[in-house]
Amino acid sequence: MAHDTAHAMHPPTATGLDTRKLAIWTFIGSECLFFATLISNYLVYKGHSLVGPLPHETSQCMLHGQMSTCEPIFEIPLVTFGTAVLLFSSFFVVLALNGAQHGNRKKLIGWLSATVVCGLFFVGMQVYEFTHFYHKGLGYTTNLFGSSFYTLTGFHGTHVTLGVIWLATVLVLAIRGKLPPEKSLNLEIAALYWHFVDVVWIVIFPVVYLMR
Amino acid sequence: MSTIAMGHAGTEAVPAGKKGLWSWITTVDHKRIGILYGVTAFLFFLLGGLEALLIRWQLGAPDKTFLSPEAYNQLFTMHGTTMIFLGVMPLSAMFFNYFIPLQIGARDVAFPRLNAYSYWVFLFGGLVLNASFLFNAAPDMGWFAYANLTSKQFSPGLNVDFWIIGLQILGIASLAAAVNFFVTIINLRAPGMKMMRMPMFVWMSLITQVLLLLAFPIITVALVLLMLDRNFGTHFFVPSGGGDPVLWQHLFWLFGHPEVYILILPAFGVVSEILPVFSRKPLFGYAAMVFSGCFIAFLGFGVWSHHMFSTGMGPMADTVFSLGTMLIAIPTGVKIFNWIGTVWGGSIQYKTPMYFALGFVAMFIIGGLSGVMHASPPADLQQTDSYFIVAHFHYVLFGGSIFALTAGAYYWFPKMTGRMLSESLGKLHFWLMFLGFNLTFAPMHILGLNGMPRRVYTYSAGMGFEFWNAVETAGSLILGFSFLVFIINILKSLRSGAVAPADPWHGATLEWSIPSPPQEWNFAVEPTVDGRDPLWEERRKAGGTLPEPARVSGAGIHLPSPSYWPIITAFGTAMTLVGFLMHVTLWVILAGVAITMLGIFSWAFEPADH
Numbered sequence: 001m002a003h004d005t006a007h008a009m010h011p012p013t014a015t016g017l018d019t020r021k022l023a024i025w026t027f028i029g030s031e032c033l034f035f036a037t038l039i040s041n042y043l044v045y046k047g048h049s050l051v052g053p054l055p056h057e058t059s060q061c062m063l064h065g066q067m068s069t070c071e072p073i074f075e076i077p078l079v080t081f082g083t084a085v086l087l088f089s090s091f092f093v094v095l096a097l098n099g100a101q102h103g104n105r106k107k108l109i110g111w112l113s114a115t116v117v118c119g120l121f122f123v124g125m126q127v128y129e130f131t132h133f134y135h136k137g138l139g140y141t142t143n144l145f146g147s148s149f150y151t152l153t154g155f156h157g158t159h160v161t162l163g164v165i166w167l168a169t170v171l172v173l174a175i176r177g178k179l180p181p182e183k184s185l186n187l188e189i190a191a192l193y194w195h196f197v198d199v200v201w202i203v204i205f206p207v208v209y210l211m212r
Numbered sequence: 213m214s215t216i217a218m219g220h221a222g223t224e225a226v227p228a229g230k231k232g233l234w235s236w237i238t239t240v241d242h243k244r245i246g247i248l249y250g251v252t253a254f255l256f257f258l259l260g261g262l263e264a265l266l267i268r269w270q271l272g273a274p275d276k277t278f279l280s281p282e283a284y285n286q287l288f289t290m291h292g293t294t295m296i297f298l299g300v301m302p303l304s305a306m307f308f309n310y311f312i313p314l315q316i317g318a319r320d321v322a323f324p325r326l327n328a329y330s331y332w333v334f335l336f337g338g339l340v341l342n343a344s345f346l347f348n349a350a351p352d353m354g355w356f357a358y359a360n361l362t363s364k365q366f367s368p369g370l371n372v373d374f375w376i377i378g379l380q381i382l383g384i385a386s387l388a389a390a391v392n393f394f395v396t397i398i399n400l401r402a403p404g405m406k407m408m409r410m411p412m413f414v415w416m417s418l419i420t421q422v423l424l425l426l427a428f429p430i431i432t433v434a435l436v437l438l439m440l441d442r443n444f445g446t447h448f449f450v451p452s453g454g455g456d457p458v459l460w461q462h463l464f465w466l467f468g469h470p471e472v473y474i475l476i477l478p479a480f481g482v483v484s485e486i487l488p489v490f491s492r493k494p495l496f497g498y499a500a501m502v503f504s505g506c507f508i509a510f511l512g513f514g515v516w517s518h519h520m521f522s523t524g525m526g527p528m529a530d531t532v533f534s535l536g537t538m539l540i541a542i543p544t545g546v547k548i549f550n551w552i553g554t555v556w557g558g559s560i561q562y563k564t565p566m567y568f569a570l571g572f573v574a575m576f577i578i579g580g581l582s583g584v585m586h587a588s589p590p591a592d593l594q595q596t597d598s599y600f601i602v603a604h605f606h607y608v609l610f611g612g613s614i615f616a617l618t619a620g621a622y623y624w625f626p627k628m629t630g631r632m633l634s635e636s637l638g639k640l641h642f643w644l645m646f647l648g649f650n651l652t653f654a655p656m657h658i659l660g661l662n663g664m665p666r667r668v669y670t671y672s673a674g675m676g677f678e679f680w681n682a683v684e685t686a687g688s689l690i691l692g693f694s695f696l697v698f699i700i701n702i703l704k705s706l707r708s709g710a711v712a713p714a715d716p717w718h719g720a721t722l723e724w725s726i727p728s729p730p731q732e733w734n735f736a737v738e739p740t741v742d743g744r745d746p747l748w749e750e751r752r753k754a755g756g757t758l759p760e761p762a763r764v765s766g767a768g769i770h771l772p773s774p775s776y777w778p779i780i781t782a783f784g785t786a787m788t789l790v791g792f793l794m795h796v797t798l799w800v801i802l803a804g805v806a807i808t809m810l811g812i813f814s815w816a817f818e819p820a821d822h
Contacts (some may be wrong), residue, residue, distance in 0.1 A: 014401040019322045023395045026425065030387060034429035037463065041448070043436065050454045140444065144454050147446040151437070169813075 014119035024189045028196045035200050038155060039207060042148040053136060056212050063137045070137050072144075074209055080124040083205050086160075090198045093167070093191045100174070100184035107126030108179065111186070112171045117195070119164040126157045149208065155205060159197045166190045215577035238569075238774035240324035241732060245308030245331050247628065252331075253302035255441045256338055258695070260294035263287045265692050268652070272685035274673040284669035285352035286371070290342075293375065296475065298384050300336045300613045305334075307620055308393050308417050310628060314730065317402025317410045322395040324772040325815060326388055332782030334385035340377030340790060342372065351375035354518075354667060356464050357438070358455035364442050370794065372442065376435050377793050382787050383428050390424035392556030393417060398587035402722070404741035408502070411721045412495055415502050416481030419509045423477070424573065426513070431467035434460065443795045449519030458523055474510045475609060477505060480547060481761035483569045486623050487551055489717050491558025493645035494745055497550040504543035504550075511540050521589045522596045530589045531611035537587035544580055550574065563717070564638030568619030571646055575611025579604055582657065597667070600660025606653040618645070618698070625705070627714030630728045637701040644694035650736040651687025655680035714761050722744035727761050733769040776820060781811025 013019055052059025053070035074210035092115040099107030130150070138146045170187050173179045179186060239245060267287050270279040279287065307619060309327065313320055321327050339753050344350040349370040361374045368390040397418045401410070410418075437448040438460070447453025450462045488495045517525060517533040525533075560566070564627050582604040586592040595601055618641075625633050660666075664677050671677045702745030715724035722739055723730070725747055751758050782809030 012544075013399040014405070015399055017399060019395055019399050022399055023322065025392055026391045026394050029424040030391070030429055033426050034433060037430050037433040038739060040464075041433065041459075044456070045448075045454070048456075134426060141446050141453075147440070147448065151440065151446075166698045 009099040012109045017113075018185060020185065020189055021192070022077055024192050028192065031196065031200075032133040035152075035203070037040060039203065042152050051143050053133075053142070054145060055149070055208075061137050061142070064088060073133055073136060073138055074139070075132075078125065078129065079205070079209055082122050082129075083201065085118050085125075086122045086198055086201055088104050089115045089122075090104055090195050092118065092187055093187075093194050097184065097191050098178055099185050100187050101181055103181045105174070105177070106175050109171070112153055112167065112174060114195045116167050119167065119194075123157060123160055123164065126153065126160075152204065152208065156197070159200070163194050163197050165192070167194060231780075233269075235774065238328075238776045240320075240772050240774060240778070241699035242309050242313050242324065242327060243628070243730060243732075243734075245327050246308075248307050248331050249302050249309055249334070252338070253299060253306060257300075257303065258297035258747045259342070260291050260299050260793065261692060261695065262293065263291040265688055267291060268685045268688040270669060271671075271681050273682065274671055274675070274678055276670055279669060281669045282352065284352075285338070285667075288667060289351045289354055289375075289621050290345075293341065293351060293379075295609070296355065296471070297379065298341070300475050300609065300617070303333055303617050304420070304475075304496075305330075305389060307413070307478065307617075307624070308389070308420075310780040311624065312393060312396060312414055312724070313400070313415050314627075314734060315721050316397065316400060316405055316808075317722050317735060317741065318396065318400040319734050319769075320772060321392050322400055323392050323558060325350075325778050326392050327774050328775070328778035329782050330385045330389035330392065333381060333388065333785055335479055335783060336786035337378055337381030337385060340381055341374060344374035344378075345742075347374075349374060356468060357460075358464075358685065359438075359460040362438060362442070362453070362460075363449075363450055373439075373793050376439050376442075377789050380435050380439075381789050383432050384785060386424050387428050389396055390421040390428070394421040394425065397421070402735075402741055405743055409497065409741060409744050412484035412498070412501055412590070413478075413481035416477045416484070416504045416505055419505050420474055420477045423474050423509055423512065427467045427470035427474065430463060433487055434463035434467065437463075439792060443792065446735035458520075461520050461523060464518070465519045466513075468519065469516040470512045474507055475613050477509070479572065479613045480505065482616045482620035482623070483551065483572050484554075485721065486565050486619050487554045488745075489719050490561040490563055490569070491555045492561070492718070493554060493558040494720075494748075495550070496556075497546075498744065500546055500551050504546040507541060507543040507738070509544070511536060514592070515540065517703035518587060518592070521592045532588055534589055538584060540582065541584050541587075544714045548577060549579075561717075562782055563622075564633070564635055564642060565623035565717070567639060568615050568622060568640040571642065572612060572615035572619060575607055575615055575649070579607025579609075579611055582607065595660060597665055598660035599656040599664045599666055602666050603653050603656035603660055606656070610649060610653065615645075615649075624723075625702075626716045627723055627728050627730070628799070629706060629709075630712050631705045631709035632712045632716060633701050633705045637697055641694050641697045641701060644690055644697060648687050648691030652684050652691055653687075655683050656810055715758070715817030717746070718748075718751075720748045722746060725750070725758075725761060727763050731763060731766060733766050733771055736764045737767070743775065752812045775815070777811050777815040777818065781808055781815060784811050 015022070017204035052061030053073045055074050058070050058072060060067055062068075063070065092111045096108050096115060099105070099109075099111060099114050133146075138149075140146060140150050167190055170179065170190050173186070236244065236248065239248075250699075266279065267284065270276050270284060309321070311372075312318075341351075349368055350373055351357075351371045353367060353372060357372065357375060360366060397410070397414055437446070440446040441448050441450055441455075447455040449455050449457050451457065484495055484501060484619070515533055515536040517529060518537045521530060521533075555570070582600070586595050586604065622633055622638055625631070659677055659680050662676060664671060671681070712728045714727050717724070717727075722735075722741070725739065726735060739746070747758075784804050786804075788801055788804030788808060789797075791797045791804055
């Protein structure tokens with residue numbers, strides 16, 4: 001959060017670490033357990049669905065009110081591309097931070113915009129994916145796979161969305177010239193959160209999409 | 213001279229006076245927030261106590277119809293939930309708030325506005341949970357809410373929903389506070405206050421924050437899944453859709469067992485402050501105390517399934533969880549021997565805080581011993597769901613946490629209010645509480661072993677349960693009366709109590725080096741520390757006595773400004789979650805999100821400069 005900070009002089013802390021940075025790391029540590037629980041929930045119910053559709057197998061499922069054969073749900077190429085975009089956004093935000101720290105406004109605004117665009121693309125991909133899956137017969141309550149999949153990826157998507165709002169807010173600050181090098185921590189903290197959201201996806205992608 | 217971590221110095225963006233209701237609503241002073249936590253939690257504690265007395269009245273004689281089975285279910289569920297989430301946890305939070313900054317020599321917590329936010333979210337969560345009474349729909353499925361008692365099929369009313377939403381709101385308060393206190397302890401220690409010089413209360417608080425940070429996300433997810441089952445038609449815990457009710461038990465106790473240590477570790481910390489001061493000896497085995505605390509917390513995450521022996525997990529799981537549970541007796545035993553070692557050979561001062569602290573050690577040992585008994589699966593299968601379990605957890609939670617927190621209240625009251633409590637009323641309180649507590653809970657061991665089941669609203673005459681139940685009910689009245697004495701003591705002291713000096717007990721830690729009550733900025737000059745028990749060291753150097761610290765002018769000391777955004781953001785947060793209470797009330801959720809976002813942005817951009 002972009003707390004105050006007009007003070008170039010930060011009071012010295014007991015560890016030398018910035019207090020807000022330590023707070024975001026603490027929060028991230030806590031969030032790890034949040035996603036660990038959601039991922040565990042997905043894994044516990046893997047293979048326990050009573051009806052289809054299923055992630056990797058052809059199955060019997062209800063489609064338009066009658067039993068029919070459902071194709072496997074996942075389409076790996078699209079989500080692989082989305083994953084790549086999200087990973088690149090982590091790289092872009094590092095470049096933006098570098099720009100912020102060295103007072104290079106053009107670099108800052110350019111790469112931060114790219115980060116926000118990548119985040120938006122990922123959220124868009126997820127919206128498309130969810131709609132697509134729904135039309136293939138996987139509703140939210142169709143089976144345990146659907147419920148646990150949508151809950152896990154939905155919470156991740158919410159985190160990405162919040163990250164986009166946060167980064168976009170910092171971008172507006174940057175465009176208005178309110179992110180001088182001594183305030184670059186405002187971006188660094190948002191970036192740490194953004195990296196965390198990416199790292200969670202790096203776990204979700206193989207565990208949910210690739211593991212059979 | 214600005215040492216507030218947020219660097220939020222001198223802001224007057226949202227000015228407010230120092231007096232009146234508005235100043236309390238907008239306060240970001242950790243001491244005032246501590247008092248708010250204390251008063252609120254004590255009121256909730258009395259409510260939980262009243263619920264307990266109603267339960268005891270119903271059980272005082274066989275076949276009573278004072279309470280209907282439905283009302284009884286609601287009362288025992290709300291009693292447990294209230295005492296844990298609205299009583300003991302926020303009473304600990306009162307001490308975290310007030311004394312962590314003072315004991316580490318800081319001017320405030322790391323994030324004063326976030327601290328205010330935590331309090332308001334806690335208050336709203338408590339109100340939402342208790343609002344269920346107004347709808348005659350208080351939670352009625354027991355505080356651990358086992359599936360499938362909680363499924364829509366078996367619990368169609370709003371009872372479970374109030375519990376889910378109330379706990380979810382309270383969880384946000386706990387997590388926000390945990391981040392805050394963790395960072396405060398790590399980062400705001402005064403120069404020289406190394407980790408291994410921190411007062412034991414600060415150490416135990418730090419460990420508690422870690423437990424909160426790692427355990428609460430688990431219950432958050434579990435509550436979300438339960439809400440989805442009830443209101444959105446998923447089948448996470450519903451067998452007809454392939455779900456597994458036992459998964460709820462795992463998720464709940466993965467949170468629930470660390471939660472037990474969240475309730476007791478602050479109490480350990482309080483007692484570890486009091487015993488040395490009133491024995492005039494440094495804490496025995498400081499490092500062993502620190503590491504045994506860490507070890508308890510670590511093991512606390514690996515023993516959750518000992519709550520589930522009766523689900524039939526198989527011999528392997530039973531063995532592992534049984535051994536892990538017995539292992540916890542070792543670090544806990546280390547602590548108890550260290551407390552005894554601290555008092556041993558000391559020049560003991562028989563003051564009220566010391567009475568309660570010693571009472572804690574004795575009562576907690578009894579609760580610990582019965583705990584080791586049901587670490588054994590065959591024994592546990594006999595004891596589970598009987599009054600033996602009720603006896604056990606009241607000996608650790610009441611005999612443990614409440615005795616220690618009451619000790620802390622007597623110990624720190626002079627610092628918080630500038631007034632001394634009456635020693636004679638304090639000792640009367642102790643003896644009544646000690647007597648009432650043991651009369652209420654000791655016979656439960658016998659009743660449990662004789663087969664009286666917990667959570668059943670009555671029992672028939674002739675089962676042999678009458679005598680001890682009558683004794684328990686009489687004991688509970690004495691216990692309730694003891695808190696009346698406490699309240700009288702507080703009110704009398706606030707009106708006409710002796711004025712407290714800065715250091716009435718010859719304390720060892722930094723909070724006793726400043727006037728009682730402390731001035732808004734705590735320390736006029738940032739203290740430096742060069743050992744454990746800094747104040748004893750200073751007194752020794754000064755030849756035995758220290759001059760009474762003067763109240764000084766705070767000119768030039770920058771403090772964070774009051775702000776009304778924390779309460780607004782907290783209101784938005786609570787409102788958003790309340791929107792999920794009855795299926796989905798979209799306008800409530802959207803309005804809640806809008807208020808929260810408005811609050812966060814206004815908060816983030818609150819001007820920091822003149």
